[in-house]
Amino acid sequence: MIHTNMKKKFSCCIVAFLLFAVICVWKERKKGSYYDSLKLQTKEFQVLKTLGKLTMGSHSQSVSSDNTQDPQKNSQALSGPKGSTKSNPQPSFQVWNKESSSKNLIPRLQKILKNYLNMNKYKVSYKGPGPGVKYSADALRCYLRDRVNVSMVEATDFPFNTSDWEGYLPKENIRTKAGPWHKCAVVSSAGSLKSSQLGQEIDGHDAVLRFNGAPTANFQQDVGTKTTIRLMNSQLVTTEKRFLKDGLYNEGILIVWDPSIYHSDIPKWYKNPDYNFFNNYKSYRKMHPGQPFYILRPQMPWELWDVLQEISPEEIQPNPPSSGMLGILIMLTLCDQVDIYEFLPSKRKTDVCYYYQKFFDSACTMGAYHPLLFEKNMVKHLNEGPDEDIYLLGKATLPGFRNIHC
Ligand SMILES: *[C@@H]1O[C@H](CO)[C@@H](O)[C@H](O)[C@H]1NC(C)=O
Ligand SMILES: *[C@@H]1O[C@H](CO)[C@@H](O)[C@H](O)[C@H]1NC(C)=O
Numbered sequence: 586m587i588h589t590n591m592k593k594k595f596s597c598c599i600v601a602f603l604l605f606a607v608i609c610v611w612k613e614r615k616k617g618s619y620y621d622s623l624k625l626q627t628k629e630f631q632v633l634k635t636l637g638k639l640t641m642g643s644h645s646q647s648v649s650s651d652n653t654q655d656p657q658k659n660s661q662a663l664s665g666p667k668g669s670t671k672s673n674p675q676p677s678f679q680v681w682n683k684e685s686s687s688k689n690l691i692p693r694l695q696k697i698l699k700n701y702l703n704m705n706k707y708k709v710s711y712k713g714p715g716p717g718v719k720y721s722a723d724a725l726r727c728y729l730r731d732r733v734n735v736s737m738v739e740a741t742d743f744p745f746n747t748s749d750w751e752g753y754l755p756k757e758n759i760r761t762k763a764g765p766w767h768k769c770a771v772v773s774s775a776g777s778l779k780s781s782q783l784g785q786e787i788d789g790h791d792a793v794l795r796f797n798g799a800p801t802a803n804f805q806q807d808v809g810t811k812t813t814i815r816l817m818n819s820q821l822v823t824t825e826k827r828f829l830k831d832g833l834y835n836e837g838i839l840i841v842w843d844p845s846i847y848h849s850d851i852p853k854w855y856k857n858p859d860y861n862f863f864n865n866y867k868s869y870r871k872m873h874p875g876q877p878f879y880i881l882r883p884q885m886p887w888e889l890w891d892v893l894q895e896i897s898p899e900e901i902q903p904n905p906p907s908s909g910m911l912g913i914l915i916m917l918t919l920c921d922q923v924d925i926y927e928f929l930p931s932k933r934k935t936d937v938c939y940y941y942q943k944f945f946d947s948a949c950t951m952g953a954y955h956p957l958l959f960e961k962n963m964v965k966h967l968n969e970g971p972d973e974d975i976y977l978l979g980k981a982t983l984p985g986f987r988n989i990h991c
Contacts, residue, residue, distance in 0.1 A: 678972040681962075684962065705903050726984065732892055735885055742851050755879060769923045771916050775928075777931055778979070781926075804941060818908055823865055842885075843880075881911070890905060901959045906955060
């Protein structure tokens, strides 16, 4: 009896051990095949885990609220032929779907959008046409050109014409300093620019627009060296300690923008700016009087927002467009052709937010604060480049307003 008991115990041990071994092996294999399939996915099925890697000008409002992304849900917003492409000699490139809607957002981001709609911080009261008015790409280009007045605050605008401001604003109109150019580049700050090797291509443009504190030093290979215009949000100018010290800002033409209450005029906005950047602006101007440094007219972002709302089939965030979208509009008015890098996400999607910072800032996903999703829909609609360029280079190519016939 004792003998059989021992036998039983022994076989139990063996069975348990075998079971354990089998589970271990199975787990290892699963891990391996998971990584393999991930590689396959990136290579062949082009699963873009995160869509909006645009990180231009996210105001702090977005940082706290925008920290979720769901790869599977996000990839639903991508279009393109699904399934096997083996029988197809033409490679297909799965890129941004211009019909993306808030339904493509994960529930949490949908809720944030609803919260912004309820909050309506900027007192938006849109009375224009839409939502969901359809324009051909050509018609939309003309519409944007005529509806969005890209211009800067001038020394004759009250209260900038008072003694407090004497000598601070640039004397020349921006058009005498900027352009007209033939080929321009708008370079986002997206983490997916890392290892893109796009530097040379970007530098090949007549003018390059960058955002906020995006550096070129140490990243030339990927983002180039040239900075012709730097568009900054007022938050940076107000709160970034290095703004007055860092040589990064001393190159090119500077433009700062600040969100106003919906369609405020300049005097009203001046009394109630989102960030009171005026003192730092003046300090910078004293230190660098020779560098052109403009203040974007506060009406411009809302003029652009109105068009975005009109063409989007649902209510968009009642917050100003992203710096990215503003920069694109600025270049469209100054150039014959505008190449936009990593605004529509490429295959190099990454969870790293900025190419120059090693952290995951979730403010740069689908745009909880800015109506990024709808901006991307519009840029995809206006894009004249091939999907291949978007997929491989993150590049969208838009004809500028200078040469269009309306
Ligand atoms: C655009 O703004 C400038 C500066 O305020 C103004 O002089 C011009 O008339 C405006 N143009 C349009 C089309 O509204
Ligand atoms: C500044 O502009 C306002 C509005 O156009 C005008 O009424 C005022 O006289 C101007 N002030 C000066 C000092 O020119």
